[in-house]
Amino acid sequence: MTQNLEEILGITITEYTPNAIKFEGLSLETLQQILAEGYTTASASFNAAPSVGSFIEFGQRCQENGVKAAFDGIAFANRETPNLVIDAITVIGVKDLDFAGEFVQFVWGCDEIEISSQKLFAWWD
Numbered sequence: 001m002t003q004n005l006e007e008i009l010g011i012t013i014t015e016y017t018p019n020a021i022k023f024e025g026l027s028l029e030t031l032q033q034i035l036a037e038g039y040t041t042a043s044a045s046f047n048a049a050p051s052v053g054s055f056i057e058f059g060q061r062c063q064e065n066g067v068k069a070a071f072d073g074i075a076f077a078n079r080e081t082p083n084l085v086i087d088a089i090t091v092i093g094v095k096d097l098d099f100a101g102e103f104v105q106f107v108w109g110c111d112e113i114e115i116s117s118q119k120l121f122a123w124w125d
Contacts, residue, residue, distance in 0.1 A: 028059035046085035049124035067093040091120040
């Protein structure tokens with residue numbers, strides 16, 4: 001699983017925890033490919049973070065607004081059926097305060113949030 005997932009992610013995964021592989025900066029297109037190839041499910045989630053399907057929907061909303069979303073997360077490698085989850089989102093290029101408000105609504109309940117003129121960021125522990 002790891003080698004193929006590294007190919008899909010387009011990066012070499014260098015950080016491993018005992019049961020998981022961490023990654024950063026996943027594009028919406030790659031997240032959609034990972035879902036289509038069965039490395040995760042739309043309902044998969046990490047702790048209190050939104051589901052993979054919700055992240056995809058919000059990523060599509062970002063595209064509609066001309067901004068770019070990137071996702072960080074974990075792929076659990078020791079399961080028979082691998083399950084990739086998202087635990088952070090970064091949005092770059094927001095020029096509309098209303099969209100920043102949508103971001104805050106989407107990430108409500110996150111453990112960490114950063115809102116600046118350069119980026120929007122949220123992380124769940």
